[in-house]
Amino acid sequence: MAHIVVVGAGQAGASLVAKLRAEGFDGEITLIGAEDAPPYQRPPLSKKYLLGEMEEERLYLRPLSFYEEQRVTLRLGRAVTRVDPAAKTLRLGDETIGYDQLALTTGSTPRHLPEAIGGALSGVYVVRTLADVDEMAPEVAEGRRVLIVGGGYIGLEAAAVAAQRGLKVTLVEMAERILGRVAAPATSDYFRELHRAHGVDIREGVGLDRLTGEEGAVTGARLSDGSEIAVDFVIVGVGIVPATEIAETAGLAIENGIRTDETGRSSDPSIWAAGDCASFPWQGGRIRLESVQNAIDQAEAVARNMLGAAAPYVPKPWFWSDQYDTHLQIAGLNTGYDDVVIRDLPDGGRSHWYFRGETFLAVDAMNDPRAYMIGKRLLDMGRSPAKAMVADPDADLKALLK
16 A cells, blocks of 8 residues: 655645645555644734634634544654655664655744854744744733844744733834835835834844843843843744655755755655645746745645645745734735836725836735735736736726626
8 A cells, every 4th residue: 555654744735645645645644743742823923813812723624633544643742853765764762664655744843043142042932833932921911121133033923922911012124124025115115114113122234243141141232233131021923944854864955944846846756745845937037935825825736746746836826914903815926027006995995006117916915805806806917007008096996806
């Protein structure tokens, strides 16, 4: 009986094993995860879970009974130390497991502050796993002072939670503006104003020089502009890197993640990759997407291809972020944009439409689900709307779909 092993029990791994069964695979499936918890949602960690509004069990993608019913062997709290592609085996502690096909859905790991600038002090946290948030949760109490390092979505979401809980929040972003790598200046401006309205002290163009501490615990920070602030704890949100260690030791090709072909197959014909850890061909180059949507869609495509579909994976990216009472929805990728059209609605909804020339690339929709839905449909259809119509708040965008 054929044996498929999936290493990485996150969103991609869970989606892949479920799709294998849905597509009729009747062989043996083993899903291996380094964490003790079964596969769970990560986005709520920096939102509802950190706010205490969601129980751990509600994070789980599937009840444990699902894996038993689908004959998926869960091996949790176990780390794979070595993969031998020639022998088609992997090491799990003292145990050797054989496979016929292997899928790596190992995800990504957060960047940490260097120990030389205080990164090893207690009270310095990242937001990536259940254990990370559980460890940090007691710190998030009214009146405490938190420094957030990094003005991307993770940092801003953490800032929103902290501000809502009544903490004194300082956020530093070394680049000239928050969201500088992922969004237009107009989107940065929107969220800067939103956070400042909630009392967050945002400092752009300011980096962290070093953290200071007493008795091994963080107590303050010295910033690149020479200023010093007292802090009770620190949240680090300076990006993630693909988790490729297992793939590297197995001798697989690496290029900003595990290099795969358009079907998700790695440089070894029996090993596949999906999710945050995988880079794949896209529009004449290569791309690696860090999103729940990509983890699900790519993993399901890989599952079908492991069973012989041989179909290229074509991403249709979408993302979201919740901050205070603002629900941001993003469709498409804005890479290479040279123009942004702003659409303001009387009810406070706003959307930013990205173009390269006259070609529509992406939309950021803030409390404007209609703009998001129509923008996503247009991208799926390969259509580019007229800029003047997009900018007109009285125009019926649904007419663009006819």
